Ligand SMILES: O=C(O)C(=O)[C@@H](O)CO
């Protein structure tokens with residue numbers, strides 16, 4: 544049975560961020576993920592996790608200057624020092640929060656820029672991270688984002704991310720398989736899951752096309768969850784969706800998995 548993690552950046556947004564931990568625990572979650580921890584001291588987040596009996600399973604490196612259109616800097620040529628600073632900070636948080644996975648955000652490649660140069664920059668920066676995280680047993684995750692959500696992100700297809708994982712060639716670097724993006728770009732989700740078997744170490748879910756609860760839309764998540772069990776996937780499944788309304792009212796799908 545999948546181990547579900549509440550995504551506190553998207554769920555329970557009726558509440559201030561620090562109150563979402565308790566809400567997730569009360570709703571029956573044992574695991575949480577969220578985009579960025581950096582607005583809060585790590586000690587404060589650690590207490591929130593402990594108080595609510597939760598394990599943090601994922602967060603991301605810092606996004607850079609979001610107002611200026613950045614969504615990660617690790618692929619941007621000339622920003623290596625910023626990337627390494629973000630990776631070092633992520634490691635500090637991961638150690639303090641005992642978090643087993645960190646998603647390294649690549650960034651956007653503006654049209655007309657040299658794609659190969661961005662790709663190589665990302666490979667180099669992820670290798671830097673992989674070697675720093677390895678002694679601590681922390682996995683690095685790389686994600687493809689569909690153009691509907693983030694146009695011109697370094698990778699849109701799961702297969703582009705898989706190619707990067709192979710080129711980076713470190714045994715603690717994996718694909719973060721977000722089925723919402725995968726359906727938008729690649730489709731054929733059962734075969735895709737087989738093709739990525741052993742190469743992904745975290746999953747995220749949401750309905751397509753509306754990115755809501757996994758009980759509507761064009762993906763049959765009952766089938767996907769069975770498929771993940773069938774291939775022996777033992778990582779977490781992050782609920783990275785925008786609730787249709789009140790978060791708790793939308794959690795009927797989760798009843799059978801508590
Ligand atoms: O948008 C997603 O999907 C994510 O998983 C974020 O962490 C990065 O955009």
Ligand SMILES: [Mg+2]
Pocket residue numbers: 686721747783
């Ligand atoms: Mg995702």
